[in-house]
Amino acid sequence: MAPRLLFQALIFVCITVLAAILGPFGSYEHGVFLDRLVYWTVLNAVSFAIALSLIHITRSAAPKLHGFWREAILCALLTLFFTPFLQYWTVWYFDHLNAENPDLISMGTAVFSVAVCISILRHGIPYSFAQKTEKTEPPLENxxxxxxxxxxxxxxxxxxxxxxxxxxxxxxxxxxxxxxxxxxxxxxxxxxxxxxxxxxxxxxxxxxxxxxxxxxxxxxxxxxxxxxxxxxxxxxxxxxxxxxxxxxxx
Structure with missing residues (x-):
């Protein structure tokens, strides 16, 4: 498995398990740990699939688009396409618990905020690597x-x-x-x-x-x-x- 794929898989598992334990956005009150684990596994899998698809599409459709504008468009598109599924999945999955129907606008705001945070992290990794490469010139005798x-x-x-x-x-x-x-x-x-x-x-x-x-x-x-x-x-x-x-x- 490629290093990046392995890294993405580890991130997926860590985020899913952590979300199931902590129960963010009110999910802690709607079911036991296993209920939350299933909920967040499906949710994260769909969000990862949509995000990776959007990244591929934007790179193919607009290869000259980079940096801030590409990330801004990706965050907006992810919010647009993922929020409806988030609301539907939440209502359907927790329906047996008589949970209160979530508000679409508040969900969209949460999705966009999380997308922006992830975007910042994605661009922080290359910056850290670039700083590291300045000091990795090997000695001649190595x-x-x-x-x-x-x-x-x-x-x-x-x-x-x-x-x-x-x-x-x-x-x-x-x-x-x-x-x-x-x-x-x-x-x-x-x-x-x-x-x-x-x-x-x-x-x-x-x-x-x-x-x-x-x-x-x-x-x-x-x-x-x-x-x-x-x-x-x-x-x-x-x-x-x-x-x-x-x-x-x-």
Whole structure:
């Protein structure tokens, strides 16, 4: 399971169990723990499904939309689509307890408030990661960052690899102490990078995690990686998930 999926699963379980125990928004008064656990499990599962679907739709429909405006639209759409289900599910599930029918406006306000809080948390994780990457440049003597690919390079240039890319019929290996071209397939070069924390950002680009300084957006609204050495690496739509899995983008 990908790190991001595992993280999402753990968040789902923690939120569900915690909600069942604490019974927020008045649910504590409407049933025992098992009743609340079922209620919050269904509620959170639907909210997660709607939220992930909306994120996918907005990225496909408006790829240039980022930051505040995308999050604002997502929060508004989530409130619009999830609140009716929340009211229906609450009334139907707790009907046998003669619970008071919830007010749609108050529920919508609660949904929007929670969505905003989650949005803030989602953007806080990439910021924390960006701060961390400023200090993770590996020392030259660290054997952990000396992969098999370095054996093909000139001894005086062997140093932590920053990125690898396709250059015509060759592969360009950019290191901390310089760069060198190798006549080999890109897939073989990536295979020989085993042990180095990194990932593909494009069908012809690979980058080491410790080389990333920041994530920016280009003129076309696509994310791109800015490295410590000043290089800029593109990110294709197919490989954007690799950034999400590492918390680089929300």
């Amino acid at each position: 054997e952990e960052y000396l992969p098999k690919l370095l054996e093909r390079l000139e001894p005086q240039q062997r140093s932590p690899i920053q990125r690898v890319s396709v250059d015509g019929h060759k592969v360009l290996v950019v290191m901390q102490n310089g760069e060198q071209e190798l006549r080999m397939r890109f897939s073989d070069a990536v295979a020989e990078l085993e042990g180095v924390p990194g990932f593909a950002t494009h069908r012809s680009h690979w980058v080491a995690e410790y080389a990333i300084k920041a994530v920016a957006t280009n003129d076309k609204g696509r994310p791109e990686l800015h490295l410590h050495n000043g290089d800029i690496v593109p990110v294709s739509r197919k490989h954007e998930q690799n950034l999400e899995d590492r918390g680089l983008v929300a």
